[in-house]
Amino acid sequence: MAAKEITLGRLNTKKFIEQQVKEIRKKVGNRVAINALSGGVDSAVVTMLGHRALGSKLKTYFIDNGLMRAGEPEIIVK
Numbered sequence: 634m635a636a637k638e639i640t641l642g643r644l645n646t647k648k649f650i651e652q653q654v655k656e657i658r659k660k661v662g663n664r665v666a667i668n669a670l671s672g673g674v675d676s677a678v679v680t681m682l683g684h685r686a687l688g689s690k691l692k693t694y695f696i697d698n699g700l701m702r703a704g705e706p707e708i709i710v711k
């Protein structure tokens with residue numbers, strides 16, 4: 634499926650989240666999924682969507698890439 638651009642004028646965040654959660658559940662089914670969280674915005678959003686869709690069936694691993702400010706890795710892990 635090709636990605637579609639979402640312009641600010643057409644953005645409906647509630648609908649977007651619902652669609653992504655539905656798609657994740659459909660793709661994962663009854664299996665367990667893993668994802669990597671680097672602490673950046675993109676991986677944090679993916680983690681949030683995955684957690685909302687899968688709950689305990691999502692296993693998230695924090696990847697400390699060494700580029701964060703002092704104390705940030707500990708905050709992200711919490």
